[in-house]
Amino acid sequence: MSATSSTPQVSDPPPLPALEAALEAELPTFELFFKSFGFKRVHGRVWGLLVLSSRPLSKKEVGSQLGISAGATSTTLNELDEWGAVSAHFDNSRRCHLYTPVGNALSIVATVFRRREQVVFQKFRQTATRSLNFISEQHGERDPRVLTLRSIITTCDIAEAMMQLVFSAVQNAMSDSESVLSRAIHAAFKVGVGTPARWLLGDKLSAALDDAAAPNSLPEESGPRKSNG
Secondary structure, eight states, X not given: OOGGGGSOOOOOOOOOOOOOHHHHTTHHHHHHHHHTTTOOHHHHHHHHHHHHSSSOEEHHHHHHHHTOOHHHHHHHXXXXXXXXXXXXXXXXTTXXXXXXXXXXXHHHHHHHHHHHHHHHXXXXXXXXXHXXXXXXXXXXXXXXXXXXXXXXHHHHHHHHHHHHHHHHHHHHHHHOTTSHHHHHHHHHHHHHTSTHHHHHHOHHHHHHHHHHTSTTTSOOOSSOOOOOO
16 A cells, blocks of 8 residues: 555535525624624624535635635634634644634623623723822822722722623523523523524523423413414
């Protein structure tokens, strides 16, 4: 057997079909969704393409489909990965990373809120601290502004701690199929959305919520349950 016969070959994927016009027309909505949470429009456009694509995409394919440069594509995907909006895995046959969207939009939004609000409070606290130090040095501790600024610093610390507590509680509750929040969200999706809940919450979590919402897990409703059949 020759030495070259065992060398893995790089397989070219089938040509990626262009996104159908009806789906491409939806990309601006993805852009708007991400922009409303402080991202750039390109983040939403790339994420939307991954959501609507028929298979995982490489950086080259994303850039080609959207007509953006290799540098912008790489930066955008790296930032989306950092924010937990996409996942990447190395494909040995193609020898490149392929990207897929993370469908748990609630988790993405929670992460964005937590990090963004932390930055806001941290910057505000730093400003108050600098002002406090300046006023204390220039005008003394008896200046009435000192008390106000100290109060601002304390409330920023409390607010940041409360946000951490709330977000941690929400994330823990979402991962616990027996929690009231998990059941409530599942019930809302089951009544109002149905199957797309799996796209938003992810298959694993949605399956756990399905189990939690089974008839023997929830209080009995008044009257017989209607069959979907």
